[in-house]
Amino acid sequence: MIPEIGNFALMLALAAALVQSVLPMVGAAQRNVLWMQSAVTTALIQCGLLAVAFAALMRSFIVSDFTVVNVVANSHSLKPMIYKVAATWGSHEGSLLLWVLILAIFGAGVAVLGKNIPAELRARTLSVQAWISVGFLSFMIFTSNPFDRMFPAPLNGNDLNPLLQDIGLALHPPLLYLGYVGFSIVFSFAVAALIEGRVDPAWARWVRPWTLAAWVSLTGGIALGSWWAYYELGWGGWWFWDPVENVSFMPWLLGTALLHSAIVTEKRDTFKSWTILLAILTFSLSLLGTFIVRSGLLTSVHAFAVDPERGVYILGLLFVSIGGSLALYAWRAPQLEGGGLFTPISREAGLLINNLLLATATAAVLFGTLYPLFLEAVTGDKISVGPPFFNASFIPIMLPLVFMMGIGPFLSWKRADLPGVMSRLKFAIGLGLIAALWAWWMDTDGPVLAIIAMGVAGWLLVASAREWLSRIKAGEVPLAESLRRAKNLPRAAHGMTIAHMGVAVLILGMVGSSAWKTEQILFASPGTVVEIAGYEVRFDRVERVRGPNYVSDMGTLTAFRDGEQVAVLQPERRWYPVAEMQTTESAIRSTLAGDLYVTIGEPAADRASNEWTLRILFEPFVNFIWIGTVFLVIGGTFSLTDRRLRVGAPKSAARPPIQATPAE
Template sequence: MIAESGHYALVLALGLALIQSIVPIIGARWRDAALMNVARSTALAQLLFVAASFAALVTLHVTSDFSVANVYENSHSLKPLLYKITGVWGNHEGSMLLWVSILALFGGLVAAFGNNLPLSLRAHVLAVQAWVASAFYLFILITSNPFLRIANPPIEGRDLNPVLQDIGLAVHPPMLYLGYVGFSISFSFAVAALLEGKIDAAWARWVRPWTLMAWIFLTLGIAMGSYWAYYELGWGGWWFWDPVENASLMPWLAGTALLHSALVMEKRNALKVWTVLLSILTFSLSLLGTFLVRSGVLTSVHAFATDPTRGVFILLILFVFIGGSLSLYAWRAPTLKQGGLFAPISREGALVLNNLLLTTACATVFIGTLYPLALEVLTGEKISVGAPFFNFTFAPLFVPLLLAVPFGPLLAWKRGDLLGAAQRLMVAGIVALVAIAVVFAWTYGGATLAPLAIGLAAFVIMGALCDLAERIALFRIPLSLSLRRARGLPRATWGTAFAHAGLGVALIGIVCETTWNSEYIGSMKPDDVARVAGYELRLDGLNPRQGPNFREMVAQFTVTRDGEKVSVMTPSKRNFTTRGASTTEAALLTRGASQLYISLGDASADGTIAVRIYHKPLVLMIWWGPVLMAFGGLLSLSDRRLRVGAPKPAKAAARALQAAE
């Protein structure tokens, strides 16, 4: 009964979504309040039914009901409880159900907390949200139904892909989906604005926090996914420019741009039309990511199943929504009222530069990801666009962006003073130069670009601190007064500083890991000693061990440094009988921000085992950076003040102002 009720709840959610797609629009057209309010109650009811449906699927997985095909194909009665639950979205059908659940959650949130939205805007937003939802409900029910049954249920399931049996599956997909799907809100707002033909102040007030929330989740989701790949896949890499990774990076870049332009819009009522376009693009890229990952166009850990009908269906959804919204934009955008004016050198101008660089970076990733696919479809020729392409295109775009980051917050709204900002950044510049000199001297004869990159990172971090110091007038007024001013600073200001500093932190990690990474690859017998970066690792022995649904071979390493025992590391190789697959469980030893990393290869008959040992200096900073960024975002999100950007008053002879768009 649980299975069938869950199935029926999903069908009802589709019915409600269809009503929610049409009735509120008609209500807005005829200005009928009751019809417009239907959007609200249906959105909430839809959330209720999808949540019930999702809960039903979770229950089925937990109770190992193998009469449900989805459970049979992806679960196993001996799996630990956590993986039974996470296994719900560790497969195509379940992950799509999670996708629509989150979509319904966001719709429900708009319905529940949208009191201060104008009635017709809310009706339009929820209707657009329901269009997206209806398309995906249909997709799930027709091509990827998680509630299909098996009349003669088998007694045991086929188990979850062993690579996914990890705590990472509990965190990475939900976070990522909260990010991807969160951008549907800004998309719905953008389309609603185009339908209504006007963007009012409430629009901007709403879009920024929702974009910020989605962005926080996406940042954490990508960082988590990268760390998971790092420790689970056993290669010691954390980013491969793999198309699936790019699929998540593109919405992130566009979302970051959107975040900044939404800020300009909320504070200064400028960049309106551009913000609408970015909203559409960001969610379109999220949809594109879903298509790339779910259609089977790409084969990777993420492509759970390849089924052409699914691919065609998602492609159809893609065409309808991206094509439809962009056409709507082309048709209606000219009717939107233009925003305020500002000088090129101003906070607005800096944010426009940010947007230009981020969207260009996003475009290069887009080309690098889709060009090989398009080429293969058109000519059948297979090429692979890898790290070199992205390093050569991405880096030149990010260097000016990072150089500009500290300047932005120091410029005034409407008209800024670049020279003044540069003066205030003097300290950051000096620190950066010192950093370059020190690193260069320390690693003399090594990489030449690395010290420069470290200097750039130092500049970004110090720049963020300079901004704070400037605002609390540090060292210019008594310290106690400065501290009081620091407490009085809006949390959004702190958030900006943290997020920008996070960029620098991540950059340091990336540069250190790629430049000064040392490794040992070889085969070892028990009692052999490997030396990596001043550590001595002795293989004590190999022991077999029985897990709940796997057998593993655990290698024990004693790690010593200068004769002193540091720790014991136990990497292992697991064999999963049901799927006949094996995984490598790397062992990680964290020392400060650096890590020792051991992963096992194949054992040979003479008792030796292939071993890869890496020492990765400051590698953890790669993930601390995004966490810091997300924390900054959270601080800013918690700041419930209205955002008003007070302009710098014009001098007597007003400078020429430039139109915003």
């Protein structure tokens, strides 16, 4: 009965979305208050119905209702409860339901929190949001219904992919989708503004908090997925430029550019056309990612291997959404006149360079991701574009961007004094050079880009701190006055400093763990001692243990440093009999200086020799990656609590009052 309720709620949600997609748009055109107000009601109804559907599906997983095909394919009665809950969004159908639920949540957020937005703009925005909902709800109901039944029901299910049975990946998809799908509301604002033919600083102020919320969520989702890959997949890496990793990273890059572009539109009434285009392209890349992971083009632990015919449906949605919005942009863009003028040395120019570099980096990642797919489709040849290409093309673009991040906050609007700015940054330049020289001294063999990157990271860290200290006049006025100034600073200013420092810390972790990682792979028997990065690691034993739904070979290794025991590490090699899959569970000793990382692999062919494959790594500064991303999330969240964003923009210029007209 519960699955039928969920299915019926889906159908009612589609009906509500259809009404929301038409009536408010017509009402805005005719300036009919009641029809425009219907967008609020239908947005809340749609969100409520999708919440009911999602709860019904989750309940089916919790009670192991094996009459539901989705539960049979992705759950098992022996699975721990946390992973039964996570299996709700662990499949194509369940994740798609989460996708449309988050889509509706953002629509409901604008309906509830957007009372200061002009009625016509809010109505059009919610109507565009409903167009997206109609496309994905119809796709789900007609091709990917999560409530399809199976009779007679099997005694048990097939289990969720064991790699996905992890707390990191249980939380990763909801966060990722909040970012992915969150950019939909910014897209809807952009299309609504194009239809209305009006983009102004007030519009940018309304868009910024939604952009920031999506960006923070996407940052957290990507970081959580990277952390999961690091400790779960057993190869010791945190990023492999996998196509499915890339399709989440590209919206993040353009979303970062959009966030900064919206600031210029709000402050200076310029970059309007550029901001609109970025809003369209950012969500378009989210849709592209949805197509890639659900079309059957890729086989990946991240991807949903589904019938390619479903991909054709999504491809149609992709063409309608992207093609229609870009056509509307091409029609309206010439009318979006720029605002204030600025010189080549100004904050506007710095943010423009920022956006161009981010867009170029996105284009490089997009090319490397799609080229193998296009080549295979045209010629049938299969090639792989891996880390060497992306590192060689992406890093040289990002280094000048990071350098500009240190300078940009010091530049004034309209016109700036560059020599004066650089004189204030002499200390930061010096510290950056010291960081680069230290990296070179640690390893004179390079690589050169890594040494430069360490210097640039040190530069950004000190420059960001220097900019914040200059705002509160630290050292120039009494301490009490500096504290008062710090308290009165807008939270967005604090958030910017924290986020920029987070980027610097992130670079330290990425460069250190990539450029100076040491690794040993060997066959070892109990009693073998391995020396690596100042550690002595002794292989003690392997024993068989049983988990709730797996059997494990668990190794025990003892790590010593300077003759003293510092850790006991227990990596595992698990076998899941229901799914007939094997996973590797790493054991890690974490410090700020780096991680000692151990995995256990296949035993030797001659089991009597009691030799096992060991992989032992030392990854310098790798934990700065997670610390840096926490800084980014905290900085973005702090900015989101800024009073100016919570209260919203001032009222736009007065317009003629809207007269209610009866619907004919």
